[in-house]
Amino acid sequence: MDSSTRPASALSPDLLAQVAKGSQQAFEELYDQSSALLYTLALRILGDRDEATELLQEIYLEVWRKVARYDVGRGSPMAWLVTLARSRAIDRLRSRASKGYGTTDPIDDRLAAQLPNEGPSPLEDQQQTELRASVRKALAELPEGQQQALELAYFEGLSHTEIAERLRQPVGTIKTRIKLGMTKLKIALQSWAD
Amino acid sequence: MSHEVFEEHIASYATGALERPERQALEAHLLTGCQACHAALKESRKLAGLLPYSLPLQSAPPQLKTSLMGSLAQAAAPQPSIVPQASPTLESGGWVKHLLPPPPTWRTHPAFAALLLVLLAGTAFYALSVQYQASTAVEERQRIEEALHMESGRIQTLQGKIQEQEQLLTGMREEVNRGAGNLSELQDLLVRQEAEVAQLRAQVASREQETAGLRKALAQRDEMLAFLRSPHVKAVSLAGSAMAKSAGALLLYDPDTKKAFLYAFNMPALPAGKTYQLWAIVDKPVSAGIFSTDTGHKSRLIVRSMPAPTQLTKFAVSLEPEGGRPQPTGEIYLLGQL
Numbered sequence: 001m002d003s004s005t006r007p008a009s010a011l012s013p014d015l016l017a018q019v020a021k022g023s024q025q026a027f028e029e030l031y032d033q034s035s036a037l038l039y040t041l042a043l044r045i046l047g048d049r050d051e052a053t054e055l056l057q058e059i060y061l062e063v064w065r066k067v068a069r070y071d072v073g074r075g076s077p078m079a080w081l082v083t084l085a086r087s088r089a090i091d092r093l094r095s096r097a098s099k100g101y102g103t104t105d106p107i108d109d110r111l112a113a114q115l116p117n118e119g120p121s122p123l124e125d126q127q128q129t130e131l132r133a134s135v136r137k138a139l140a141e142l143p144e145g146q147q148q149a150l151e152l153a154y155f156e157g158l159s160h161t162e163i164a165e166r167l168r169q170p171v172g173t174i175k176t177r178i179k180l181g182m183t184k185l186k187i188a189l190q191s192w193a194d
Numbered sequence: 195m196s197h198e199v200f201e202e203h204i205a206s207y208a209t210g211a212l213e214r215p216e217r218q219a220l221e222a223h224l225l226t227g228c229q230a231c232h233a234a235l236k237e238s239r240k241l242a243g244l245l246p247y248s249l250p251l252q253s254a255p256p257q258l259k260t261s262l263m264g265s266l267a268q269a270a271a272p273q274p275s276i277v278p279q280a281s282p283t284l285e286s287g288g289w290v291k292h293l294l295p296p297p298p299t300w301r302t303h304p305a306f307a308a309l310l311l312v313l314l315a316g317t318a319f320y321a322l323s324v325q326y327q328a329s330t331a332v333e334e335r336q337r338i339e340e341a342l343h344m345e346s347g348r349i350q351t352l353q354g355k356i357q358e359q360e361q362l363l364t365g366m367r368e369e370v371n372r373g374a375g376n377l378s379e380l381q382d383l384l385v386r387q388e389a390e391v392a393q394l395r396a397q398v399a400s401r402e403q404e405t406a407g408l409r410k411a412l413a414q415r416d417e418m419l420a421f422l423r424s425p426h427v428k429a430v431s432l433a434g435s436a437m438a439k440s441a442g443a444l445l446l447y448d449p450d451t452k453k454a455f456l457y458a459f460n461m462p463a464l465p466a467g468k469t470y471q472l473w474a475i476v477d478k479p480v481s482a483g484i485f486s487t488d489t490g491h492k493s494r495l496i497v498r499s500m501p502a503p504t505q506l507t508k509f510a511v512s513l514e515p516e517g518g519r520p521q522p523t524g525e526i527y528l529l530g531q532l
Contacts (some may be wrong), residue, residue: 002207002266024263024266027266028232028259028263031259031262033261033288035254035259036251036252036253036254036260037247038254039252039254039258040246040249040250040251040252041246041249043252044246044249052254053254053258056254056258057258057261057262057265058354060262061262061265061266064266074238075236075240075243076240076450078245079239079240079243079245082246083239083243086210088369089302090210105458113300128247131244131247132247132248132251135244135245135247135248136248139245139248149211149384150209150245151245151261153206153209153210153211154209154210154242155245157210158211159211159212159529160206160211160212160213161213163211166306174211175202175206178205178206178209178211179202179205179206181205181318182209182238182241182242183205184204185244186237186238186241189244191325192244
């Protein structure tokens, strides 16, 4: 496939249109294509399998009811689902933190995220495997500080100030790290983000 | 805030790291329709959306799908009103058919059919245009409401900040006033302390002077005592001449050390520009020193080195011009011999 036109996800807007029309078959297909990624993301953020499962149940029911909210102009269907899942998971994480529950251990998760590529999974096709490998490589090539700052922001929902406190660095440094990290990711993943 | 600052914030906004006030400011800026920022945000969002692909894939529990598909039956059907479609196809069947009356027997008449078609097209166009305007107005209203909501949120935040800053300022003013009060007290204290220190310094100086005087006196007494203890000290009594009949003096001298001590009393007050001079006489008078009188007409003179002490027998005191003379020039006032 020409690398300059690779889409990040196999989910097509047409599939969402069919779901919007009430097609359970289309919904099932949507689930099959997206649930592993969304579950992985929810698990990374929440660190708890039961809670991640519960969250996914909520998200998919929301997708079923409110699929009309999807706006083609704002990104691919998969990007929309990922944004929705991340946002709901971070909401849960914050609500849990405000109730005084413990949060996940970011170090363990980071280590887990850095495990060597386990090879193609039966859950994904060749293109997804390539995408995973590219993203992992791009992240791994970032300086550790930039990688940490991005992961704390994206997977743990921490703000500049909170990241600065966690890493004991000035807020300005964290802002710069995130900006530089994103710029480098943009260069490395240009063909996937287009 | 400038456009460049907003651009700076976009990567952080997409990763979710932006602080609330910055986020609200950026969202308000996006509402202004800045194309560059919208494009940058879209790109950053896509990139951020790729981050979950870095995680080792975990499959969701199989029972989730079963339970989800079961729930679909109870859940409300998707809202079809805003079906997302890349190229919307308006299926003209359904609702248009409702506008048509049941087909009459004369429906095949060509003129009627033409008229009907014109009417139908006009009505459909009007309905579509009204629907389009209404939906545009609703969207516009929603956008304005969102913008208003966001702005009022920002205003509230800013008001909160202003209040905080005012409180802070009041606190600082009080602190400054307290500080100023303390400072003037400290200045007064400092002035008082400086005056005390100056007084103490003056006292110390005067004491030092006194001490120096006492030390000098003590040294003289020690010298005198040592002088008197010497076994070879000789004493000569000097009597007043016709110039000073009631005056007299005692001269002690030690031939070994050549030191001598003269104590004179009832000496007439010295005229201006004059001094008394002691003479040691062997063959001729040799000056042994000059002296004056105190208020009690008494005089003391210590002679460090008496000339030819072993051969001395006679001593005299004369009145001489100030500074003394190598040989006596004035009247003799005191005279004595061993």
